[in-house]
Amino acid sequence: MTQRIKDYYRPVYHISPPSGWMNDPNGLIQFRGKYHVFYQHYPYAPKDGPKHWGHVISDDLVHWERLPIALTPDTDYEKGCWSGSAVNNHDELTLIYTAHDESRKPKQVQCIASSVDGVNFKKHEKNPVISGPPEGFGEDFRDPKVFRYGEWWYLVVGCTKNNEGGILLYGSKDLLSWDCFGRICQSSGNQGTMWECPDLFELEGTWVLLCSPMNMEGSKCIFISGTMDFRPHEKRGLFIQENWQDVDYGLDFYAPQTFIDDRGRRILIGWMDMWNSEYITCQNGWIGALTFPRELYREHGVIRQRPVEEVSLLRKTCFWNGNISLTSGQRGNLKAVSGSSMEIAFTIPGTAKGSVSLCLRACEDRRKKTLLVYDFDSRTFIIDKRQAGAGKPDYKKIPIDADEKITVHILVDKSSVEFFLSGRAVSCRIYPDPSWVFYDIFSDGDDMVIPDLRIYELG
Numbered sequence: 001m002t003q004r005i006k007d008y009y010r011p012v013y014h015i016s017p018p019s020g021w022m023n024d025p026n027g028l029i030q031f032r033g034k035y036h037v038f039y040q041h042y043p044y045a046p047k048d049g050p051k052h053w054g055h056v057i058s059d060d061l062v063h064w065e066r067l068p069i070a071l072t073p074d075t076d077y078e079k080g081c082w083s084g085s086a087v088n089n090h091d092e093l094t095l096i097y098t099a100h101d102e103s104r105k106p107k108q109v110q111c112i113a114s115s116v117d118g119v120n121f122k123k124h125e126k127n128p129v130i131s132g133p134p135e136g137f138g139e140d141f142r143d144p145k146v147f148r149y150g151e152w153w154y155l156v157v158g159c160t161k162n163n164e165g166g167i168l169l170y171g172s173k174d175l176l177s178w179d180c181f182g183r184i185c186q187s188s189g190n191q192g193t194m195w196e197c198p199d200l201f202e203l204e205g206t207w208v209l210l211c212s213p214m215n216m217e218g219s220k221c222i223f224i225s226g227t228m229d230f231r232p233h234e235k236r237g238l239f240i241q242e243n244w245q246d247v248d249y250g251l252d253f254y255a256p257q258t259f260i261d262d263r264g265r266r267i268l269i270g271w272m273d274m275w276n277s278e279y280i281t282c283q284n285g286w287i288g289a290l291t292f293p294r295e296l297y298r299e300h301g302v303i304r305q306r307p308v309e310e311v312s313l314l315r316k317t318c319f320w321n322g323n324i325s326l327t328s329g330q331r332g333n334l335k336a337v338s339g340s341s342m343e344i345a346f347t348i349p350g351t352a353k354g355s356v357s358l359c360l361r362a363c364e365d366r367r368k369k370t371l372l373v374y375d376f377d378s379r380t381f382i383i384d385k386r387q388a389g390a391g392k393p394d395y396k397k398i399p400i401d402a403d404e405k406i407t408v409h410i411l412v413d414k415s416s417v418e419f420f421l422s423g424r425a426v427s428c429r430i431y432p433d434p435s436w437v438f439y440d441i442f443s444d445g446d447d448m449v450i451p452d453l454r455i456y457e458l459g
């Protein structure tokens with residue numbers, strides 16, 4: 001296995017490639033009790049090259065062990081092993097992925113590979129098991145997600161037709177021979193031209209279609225809630241859109257996937273970067289990270305996210321656990337806190353005047369920092385990365401359409417910060433100087449007591 005490059009910006013508890021390039025998470029599954037995560041990987045250089053599947057495993061979702069590369073593009077039907085999913089088929093760990101070859105027609109076909117030991121994979125001799133999109137569809141046809149429902153294996157795959165993104169459904173009894181059940185859902189006119197990385201699952205009794213639409217104005221990844229009608233005996237199915245929402249409000253987030261674990265949790269992991277970003281760690285030989293695993297839940301009809309509770313296994317020094325009184329305008333309330341991989345959680349009271357702010361990864365005089373501001377009057381969060389260090393200076397407003405008190409949960413890890421603002425996720429990469437390890441919380445408005453501030457170093 002390749003040497004893991006040491007670098008200050010490398011996350012401590014997030015998954016990142018040992019060297020080279022990483023994009024989408026793939027094949028998320030719990031198999032024989034262990035969590036497996038695969039990912040799009042080009043091992044030989046920090047750039048977008050022919051895709052392999054990197055592989056890591058874990059007992060607890062927070063400590064990851066690297067395994068050998070699971071898929072290498074080494075057959076005549078593929079120049080890249082693109083995104084896909086994993087299932088347990090009679091105790092064999094089976095991967096279903098898109099074999100990509102730009103010079104072939106069709107350029108994208110669906111293939112499978114399986115493993116008895118969960119480590120070494122063999123591609124099936126019947127590949128490709130789906131040899132191209134149906135008549136009338138565009139050649140972008142990728143990212144199969146397979147799941148079991150009733151007596152059938154189902155596969156959803158991203159497609160495009162007349163410049164509208166959509167999802168095709170396939171059904172199979174054996175994972176080898178697949179029938180096309182038709183396009184079950186498509187863009188309602190302004191939801192993008194191609195739906196990458198689809199996923200279809202039930203969450204608390206409602207069906208959810210997750211996808212990453214290309215060229216959708218204002219959104220990168222969406223949850224579409226609706227009703228799903230499987231009709232395998234008629235070889236068809238239909239998903240009816242009821243409403244949709246953004247998955248994450250950050251700049252550095254794409255291509256999430258979900259899986260269900262043996263505790264019944266629906267867990268989501270995304271790529272914590274984006275196509276055509278400024279890849280600051282490129283000069284250090286590696287690019288890309290995955291988000292922290294998040295549990296999905298519903299609240300007032302919308303989908304929310306929280307970090308899986310195993311984050312508690314990473315807690316080291318406890319810097320704060322209890323209330324903190326903020327006097328209007330007063331700075332320097334967290335003098336004892338410092339670190340580059342941290343967990344910060346607190347609640348904001350429902351009503352007050354002015355704003356409350358959290359300053360993280362700041363330099364000593366606090367001029368350089370990543371800033372989270374909550375403005376009580378407009379009920380809006382502001383995430384201000386304009387002084388956060390290298391990388392794109394971003395400034396984002398996130399309205400919170402609720403009256404009640406707001407929970408804030410934040411995970412910082414060397415070159416990333418994930419905010420969970422009453423369950424709304426915001427993923428950001430940040431590249432502060434290593435010496436910027438300071439924090440502050442303050443009120444510009446009413447004096448107030450934050451009743452439950454918790455700050456831990458994580459590692």
Ligand code: FRU
Pocket residue numbers: 023024040051082083098142143196197254255
């Ligand atoms: C999404 C994506 C997928 C594709 C993969 C290639 O980021 O474009 O559609 O399978 O990346 O690496």
